[in-house]
Amino acid sequence: MxxxxxxxxxxxxxxxxxxxxxxxxxxxxxxxxxxxxxxxxxxxxxxxxxxxxxxxxxxxxxxxxxxxxxxxxxxxxxxxxxxxxxxxxxxxxxxxxxxxxxxxxxxxxxxxxxxxxxxxxxxxxxxxxxxxxxxxxxxxxxxxxxxxxxxxxxxxxxxxxxxxxxxxxxxxxxxxxxxxxxxxxxxxxxxxxxxxxxxxxxxxxxxxxxxxxxxxxxxxxxxxxxxxxxxxxxxxxxxxxxxxxxxxxxxxxxxxxxxxxxxxxxxxxxxxxxxxxxxxxxxxxxxxxxxxxxxxxxxxxxxxxxxxxxxxxxxxxxxxxxxxxxxxxxxxxxxxxxxxxxxxxxxxxxxxxxxxxxxxxxxxxxxxxxxxxxxxxxxxxxxxxxxxxxxxxxxxxxxxxxxxxxxxxxxxxxxxxxxxxxxxxxxxxxxxxxxxxxxxxxxxxQPLMQALSRVAVPAVMERNLVRTPRVIDHDRAKALLDSKPTWLVIIQEGKDKPPLAMKAAHLARVLHDDAWLAEHEQIDLEEVPGQRLDLAPVHLEATLSEAYDTLNESGLDALYVEHTTAPMIRKISGIITREAIENYYRRKR
Structure with a gap:
């Protein structure tokens, strides 16, 4: 034995x-x-x-x-x-x-x-x-x-x-x-x-x-x-x-x-x-x-x-x-x-x-x-x-x-x-x-900004995301969803255009719609029915108060979190929304 x-x-x-x-x-x-x-x-x-x-x-x-x-x-x-x-x-x-x-x-x-x-x-x-x-x-x-x-x-x-x-x-x-x-x-x-x-x-x-x-x-x-x-x-x-x-x-x-x-x-x-x-x-x-x-x-x-x-x-x-x-x-x-x-x-x-x-x-x-x-x-x-x-x-x-x-x-x-x-x-x-x-x-x-300054962005941001170009084929779309992401970060053409964020569930919905797929040989993610959010950058080291200030200054409702992995190379680490920040504050009060 x-x-x-x-x-x-x-x-x-x-x-x-x-x-x-x-x-x-x-x-x-x-x-x-x-x-x-x-x-x-x-x-x-x-x-x-x-x-x-x-x-x-x-x-x-x-x-x-x-x-x-x-x-x-x-x-x-x-x-x-x-x-x-x-x-x-x-x-x-x-x-x-x-x-x-x-x-x-x-x-x-x-x-x-x-x-x-x-x-x-x-x-x-x-x-x-x-x-x-x-x-x-x-x-x-x-x-x-x-x-x-x-x-x-x-x-x-x-x-x-x-x-x-x-x-x-x-x-x-x-x-x-x-x-x-x-x-x-x-x-x-x-x-x-x-x-x-x-x-x-x-x-x-x-x-x-x-x-x-x-x-x-x-x-x-x-x-x-x-x-x-x-x-x-x-x-x-x-x-x-x-x-x-x-x-x-x-x-x-x-x-x-x-x-x-x-x-x-x-x-x-x-x-x-x-x-x-x-x-x-x-x-x-x-x-x-x-x-x-x-x-x-x-x-x-x-x-x-x-x-x-x-x-x-x-x-x-x-x-x-x-x-x-x-x-x-x-x-x-x-x-x-x-x-x-x-x-x-x-x-x-x-x-x-x-x-x-x-x-x-x-x-x-x-x-x-x-x-x-x-x-x-x-x-x-x-x-x-x-x-x-x-x-x-x-x-x-x-x-x-x-x-x-x-x-x-x-x-x-x-x-x-x-x-x-x-x-x-x-x-x-x-x-x-x-x-x-x-x-x-x-x-x-103010009490809100004091509370938010005690926490950094990584504590609240959504990390489950994938980056994708704006136009993709059906196989690429299915591959993107294999990792079951929460967000899709759409990289637009042109260096001056900021990325967009879209819930992955919107893409998953159209992939189950055979009639919609038959009409679209290529999927333009800006044409997919669903809400897309304009994004502004915020650094990974920032506090929630800095992120909240950035949202207010830009007039947007979401930010993409980036950090430097090597000289001149930046990586998107997550998505943080105004709603997530406000929910965090209400939960911790």
Whole structure:
């Protein structure tokens, strides 16, 4: 008696083409999570390299190799540094077109909303130069905006290099954003919420999981080089008395007003825009240098000053300059066309406003303001929430930076009051949205287009089709139907004529009509009774929102999906109709 052969399980070999098809679906969470891990590692590495470049630049002129130690320089030298910085930035950017000058988080949001997350290489290179020069050159600038742009573009490059569907590029950009914030502050949770609240402007499970993994990996890469401590240390604080709450509300009102003023200043008044670019740069350099002559604390990111005011007393005049002067200089840089990072300076100025209010309250109303040291921490979170209109990201940054849940209650009150003040009294839509709206861009999409942007064309298109010339004989017609296609794609004569689509059932019907066949020795598919659809092309990597836009722009009801199989060779992969897109949306609601 012979042994029966047991069939072996042979796993399917990995295929990049299959991976792309899986990513086209909204439910491709395992694949997106893998991309999130890759994006987090790459972004964390980019962030470490960026910080190393800052430290390397400080080697040449700042004692102690600390890019924040401008106080150790002579007044004349530190006042001259901003002029050198704007000169280097101007020489680099002057010959380039205006589209190449867009950088930072606002640029990331624009590319995500209008260009499927594809990031130009020239802008990415410019961000390295401007990001490094602005910080070590003594301008009031942060490193988080450049980090997010650099990380998001690097993550998007993964998808572009692998020719992944555009819906996965959106997730990769969010992963780069979260990992950039996470690696910069060592705050992975705040990075996740910042990416979803400020950049993606939506919350979905499929989006959250890869973004969480990216933030985790970004933090781990940063920890491996710089340790697990936050960007600056915060002493243990708590609210000792409810009597502080009215003063906290007043502090948040002041912070909200300053945040709204900062956003308005950063937009740039038309009178500023009309000034020649070189003169604008000179004004920025001169004003920054003039303030830095007496108050070097306004230069760079300011985390050293932030740590000092959180852990001990600081002179009132220095606090006032940091509260108003640093915020104004940062806004002036943005208004003048120098795209510096703004999150770090926001935190420093917010903390300074809170420290001033805590000092005033502790002096005038000692029985009411019982914890004046707490106000600097609350001001920091309130400024971030109000200027960005991102309350959740600000609160989670507060929690992770302080590692102290005891201050969350007053923190929530301060952030909400500051956000409402900036939004209602100052008509502030948020720093990044305001800058985009000023350019006539509106990245807040309609719910339909948001839902369709999460899915790529391959998830919905009909693949069961055959290509055919317009005129065929009876045998060729029967052969076409042997594979039981759903659609016939009719290739018309002439390169300028788009193909037509016809249901294969219409051809099958006439092949069973002997009288019709007797009258037609050759079958002209344009004469076959039935509906034919004019087609326009859409790329295989496109999202359903791109396909829907193409349908609306062309006035058609169907598209043929094409992709490049070899240089100059395009293949039709499927048919997608307006009805299929709308049915998909209704089914997934």
């Amino acid at each position: 012979g042994l029966s052969r047991v069939p072996r399980f042979i796993p399917r070999r990995p295929s990049l083409e299959r991976f792309r098809r899986q990513l086209a679906s909204v439910d491709a969470m395992p694949q997106l999570c893998l991309l999130g891990i890759l994006a987090g590692i790459l972004t964390g590495t980019v962030m470490v390299v960026f910080r190393l470049l800052l430290e390397f630049g400080a080697l040449f002129f700042i004692p102690g190799d600390n890019p924040e130690a401008f106080e150790t320089l002579s007044p004349a030298f530190r006042a001259a540094l901003p002029l050198v910085a704007v000169t280097l930035i101007g020489i680099w950017l002057w010959p380039q077109p205006s589209r190449a000058l867009k950088m930072g988080i606002g640029h990331v949001i624009e590319r995500l909303a209008y260009h499927q997350g594809k990031m130009p290489l020239r802008n990415w290179i410019n961000q390295w130069w401007v990001g490094v020069i602005s910080v070590i050159g003594g301008l009031s600038a942060g490193r988080e905006g450049p980090a997010i742009h650099l990380g998001s573009a690097a993550s998007s490059w993964i998808g572009s290099r692998l020719r992944l569907p555009h819906n996965s590029l959106r997730v990769l950009v969010a992963c780069g954003t979260a990992a950039g914030i996470s690696a910069s502050f060592n705050t992975p949770i705040a990075g996740v919420i910042f990416a979803m609240e400020v950049v993606m402007m939506e919350y979905t499970i499929a989006g959250f999981l890869p973004v969480i993994l990216a933030a985790t990996m970004g933090a781990l890469v940063s920890w491996a080089v710089y340790g697990a401590e936050p960007a600056f240390s915060v002493p243990p604080l708590q609210l000792n008395s409810l009597l502080d709450l009215p003063w906290i509300v007043l502090t948040a009102l002041v912070v909200g007003m300053l945040a709204g003023g900062f956003v308005r200043l950063s937009r740039g008044h038309p009178a500023i825009v009309r000034i020649p670019f070189a003169l604008r740069l000179a004004i920025i350099g001169l004003l920054t240098g003039a303030v830095a002559w007496w108050y070097p604390q306004v230069q760079g990111i300011g985390y050293d000053s932030l740590e000092q005011m959180l852990n001990g007393p600081m002179a009132l005049d220095v606090l006032l300059v940091l509260a108003v002067g640093k915020l104004a200089l940062t806004g002036l840089c943005m208004a003048g066309g120098v795209p510096v990072g703004v999150i770090g300076p926001m935190l420093v100025s917010g903390a300074a406003v809170g420290a001033v209010m805590g000092m005033i309250g502790g002096t005038l109303l000692p029985s009411v303001v019982t914890t004046p040291d707490l106000y600097a921490v609350l001001g920091m979170a309130a400024m971030m929430g109000a200027a960005l209109q991102a309350p959740l990201a600000a609160l989670l940054a507060l929690l992770e930076l302080t590692r102290n849940s005891a201050i969350m209650l007053p923190g929530m009150l301060a952030v909400v009051v500051a956000v409402l003040t900036a939004r209602q009294l100052c008509r502030c839509q948020g720093f990044f949205l305001s800058s985009l709206n000023q350019q006539g861009l509106h990245p807040l999409q």
